[in-house]
Amino acid sequence: MNDHSPAGGRRLWADIDLDALRANVRTLRERAVGGAQLMAVVKADGYGHGLLPSAAAAREAGAAWLGTATPQEALALRAAGDTGPLLCWLWTPGDPWRQAVEAGIDVSVSGRWALAEAADAARSAGRVARVQLKADTGLGRNGCQPADWPDLVAAARAAEVAGTVRVTGVWSHFACADEPGHPSIALQQAAFADALGAAARAGLDPEVRHLANSPATLTLPDAHYDLIRPGVAVYGLSPSAEVGTPQDFGLRPVMTLRARLASVKRVPGGHGVGYGHSYTTSGATTLALVPAGYADGVPRHASNTGPVLVAGKWRTVAGRVAMDQFVVDLGGDAAAAGDEAVLFGPGDAGEPTAEDWARAAGTIGYEIVTRVGHRVPRVYRGERAS
Known part of the structure; x- marks a missing residue:
């Protein structure tokens, strides 16, 4: 529930400081190396802060990309008028692939079945599907396993040649970047480099390569590639005590x-x-x-x-x-x-x-803010007139 009215008389409410969110995005952009752009992750109703106000504030502060988990979140952004680069990564068979293709949403693909769904949606929509291939470099959730990766990138290149898809990105996600020095970090970086090499050998030339979540954005500049992908840091929280406090990085809770x-x-x-x-x-x-x-x-x-x-x-x-x-x-x-x-x-x-x-x-702090329920009104501060 979003609420723009004063908080007087309410039993319980969440004040959302959009100026703080904008400042966090600007601070995170300043940490990006090598000209990397920033994707603000706005999944889970903007980590409980409100999808549309959070997305708008992030764009105003220079977020080139937005990221969502579900297609419904991505389509809601498009319905609200957001036209910028937008990635959605959590897909199941039968999801609204065609609507996403028609809306110009980048869809994440981790296997041949998803590539087929994207290609079918493209043919049905009469336009090219924007596809980002996700490699499983060690997190063990979504993403294509290294053994299957050569087949997936070859199939994706064939779909490009056929004119149904355009591979716009290759990406992955860290498992333990919030534990500085964890041995899996270097292993995942090496696995990601291997995945990029295989994609290039298959003839793919993606617009963006990205690996850095919030902790990697803050502590691993060599993982920034073309795009940093902070989530919880956008909302002024630290990904872990081991990484540091929000104040250590000039972030402010929203x-x-x-x-x-x-x-x-x-x-x-x-x-x-x-x-x-x-x-x-x-x-x-x-x-x-x-x-x-x-x-x-x-x-x-x-x-x-x-x-x-x-x-x-x-x-x-x-x-x-x-x-x-x-x-x-x-x-x-x-x-x-x-x-x-x-x-x-x-x-x-x-x-x-x-x-x-x-x-x-x-x-973890992520859960505390995202679990604030829908019967708690959000009262926005620093909201700009559209």
Whole structure:
């Protein structure tokens, strides 16, 4: 749900700072070496920040390409008027291949069946399909295995000669670039070089070659090739603590998740809180109710550990996170219904960050922002008139 109205009166909302997103894109572009362009990855509803506003802001900041996982995301961008270079990479048989070809979307191909789908769609649409071939250099997810790669590039070249496809890119994805020095990094770079060599020998001349995700963009300049492909870094989060903090790279978190307290009350000592009474007050205290729960994306795994800024101090979730709400223990501090609670943000005002929540829940910052649910309105700051 996108919302451009003021946040007053809302129980829970996500502030999205589009100026921060633009600044992040510009910062990442400055890190690109050798004239590499930038693809802003806007999959998963712009990592929970909103697909269309995030894509527009990234383009305004100089993102030459956009990247999505699903065809529905890519087609939504085209329906909204985006006409720039756009790659979509997660395809299944029977997906809307023809619509993508007609919309000028680059489709990722990892095997002969997908190449056949793209070629059939091109013949049906009466135009050439833009295809990017993905090599599995060691991640083990999508991508063509090295043993099958020579056959795929030869078939792709034959399809080019037949006039049904144009191979616009060759690409792959790192498995462990967020672990600097991991031995797989050099092995994947060598495997990618081999894949590019085989493609060239088959007669392919792609427009772009790309391998660098967010951590590689930040730490592996020799992997930048023609295009860097940051995702989570666009939204101001670090891909891992091992790589560094957002501040280390001049990035600023884009999302701040806020709520207004639904209840504040005094309770005696020994009072159970929440399902299962996993928290019991140690003495007379004040409990505040935050109207956000796991249906909104607050991790249940953060029960008794999640941090929240309330009444000027960090508090910790007291008891279990429920579907729609959780409690914090304010001790002797005062607060009132309607006061603001900040679950996470950039940290400027002392509030927790998404990475703090990730540590509390035993997960990663990516999941914290992408799981913020659709019933949480997004309130955009720095949005430009179209």
